[in-house]
Amino acid sequence: MATQHSRSAARVMMAPAVILLLGWMLVPLVMTLYFSFKQYLPLRGGDLGWVGFDNYVRFVTSSAFWPSIQATLAIVGGVLVITVILGTFLAMLLDQPMWGQGIVRILVIAPFFVMPTVSALVWKNLFMDPVNGLFAHLWKSVGATPIEWLSQASLPSIILIVSWQWLPFATLILLTAIQSLDSEQLEAAEMDGARWPSRFIYIILPHLSRAITVVILIQTIFLLAVFAEIFVTTQGSFGTRTLTYLIFQRVLESQNVGLGSAGGVYAIILANIIALFLMRIVGKNLDA
Incomplete structure (x- = not known):
C-alpha cells in the first residue's frame, strides 16, 4: 500500500509533466x-485595438458559418457510419x-499510417481524376460517362477519402474486442439452433458495444479538425468548407487573426457540445 x-x-x-501539459494546452x-x-x-495595419464581441457576431452571422457547420457534421457522421459498419465486418x-x-x-x-496529404493526393489523382483516374476507366468500360467526383460529388468524395484512412483504426480496435469474445458462447448458441444473424445481434454486437464507443469518441475528436484532405482536393469548394477550413480562410487567406480566433472559440464550443452529447448517450457503455 x-x-x-x-x-x-x-x-x-x-508535477513538471503536468505543468508542461497544462501550459501546452492553456497558452494557445x-x-x-x-x-x-x-x-x-498582420498585413493591413497590425493591431487596431479592441472590438469586443464584434468578431464573434461577424463570424456567426457570416453566410458561410452555418454551411460550414453542416459540412463538418456531415463529414463526421458519414465517416463514423462507414468506419463502424465496415470496421465491424472486416x-x-x-x-x-x-x-x-x-x-x-x-x-x-x-x-492508417499514410499521411492525410499523401492519401488525399493519391485519391485525387489516381482514383478520382475524371480523365485518367481508375474510377473514370471503370465507368468508361461499362459505357457510362465518368463522374467528376470532386465537383459533382464533392462531400461524398471527402467522406470516402477520410473513411479510407480511419477504417484501419476502427478495424484494429474492433478486432481486438472480437478476439476477447469467449468462443464457447458462440458455440453454445450455435448448438442451441441460433442462426448467424441472431448470434451477431445478441452476442457479438453487445460485446462490441464498448469498443464501438471508444472508436466513436476518439474518431469524433479528430474528425472535427479534418483539414488536409479538403485543402488538397477541393480547397473548400462545392460545399466542403468545414468550420476548420473556414477558420483557416479567415486567418491566413483574409489575414484577419481576430475573426479567425473567434471562429476557433466557436470550434471549441462545438467540440465540447458534441463530446458531452457522446459521453451522455454513447459513453454510458463504458460503465457497463
Missing part, C-alpha cells in the same frame, strides 16, 4: 481568446482463420 510519503513523492515527480487557448476580442490584421472477417492472416492484417491496417 502506498504511504503518504510515496504519494507526495509521486506528485512531485509528476488564452492567446485565442485574447485575439478574438481584437481587430488584428474485424469479423480477419478473425477467421485464413492463409497469410498476418500479412492480410498488416495490409488492412497500413492506410
